[in-house]
Amino acid sequence: MAKYVTIQVVPKEPPPAQQAEGERCKKCNTPLDPGELKRSLWVCPHCSYHYPLPAHERVAQLADQGSATFVGEEFRAGDPLQFFDLKSYPDRMAEAQAKTGLTEAFLAVLCSVSGHATALGILDFNFLGGSMGSVVGERFYRLAQTAVEQRRPWWSWRPLAGRACRRGSSPSCRWPRRSLPRGWSARRAYPT
Numbered sequence: 446m447a448k449y450v451t452i453q454v455v456p457k458e459p460p461p462a463q464q465a466e467g468e469r470c471k472k473c474n475t476p477l478d479p480g481e482l483k484r485s486l487w488v489c490p491h492c493s494y495h496y497p498l499p500a501h502e503r504v505a506q507l508a509d510q511g512s513a514t515f516v517g518e519e520f521r522a523g524d525p526l527q528f529f530d531l532k533s534y535p536d537r538m539a540e541a542q543a544k545t546g547l548t549e550a551f552l553a554v555l556c557s558v559s560g561h562a563t564a565l566g567i568l569d570f571n572f573l574g575g576s577m578g579s580v581v582g583e584r585f586y587r588l589a590q591t592a593v594e595q596r597r598p599w600w601s602w603r604p605l606a607g608r609a610c611r612r613g614s615s616p617s618c619r620w621p622r623r624s625l626p627r628g629w630s631a632r633r634a635y636p637t
Contacts, residue, residue: 471496473491500569504554508554513555514556550568564597565601568581
């Protein structure tokens, strides 16, 4: 009986390198060309799946070029409750700001749409799930107040996924302030 066994090893070719795949549709998994979603207004050209539209993209699609003025951008959220669950609230805010390019979940814009003065309010779900705090309430209030004073129509968008509230009792103080502009419009027979 032999003490040693000889094994012959045949070298194999390494498998071909995987081609770096581009983006694929979330619904139909069809490969998408770079920039194809943006060109098709965030709708898959193969299956018509509608992607969530970032707030700045919605403004770019609706507002006449160069006409957008942002309302309430000077407001920043504080952390009076020193809220902390898995991360501190300031850390969550910094992460959301870096991810979305927004300073808050709500974008308030005075602009013109097809030459008509308009006010747009857009809640972006990508920013902490559309979390509504005092800054969101203040921006909405200021936008609505300006729209009523200047007799501009105003449109508000919110994500269909809902909105979150992580900020303690501060947001609940803003609900009355948020409902005031609708009353102003009703008294002036001005459609919202």
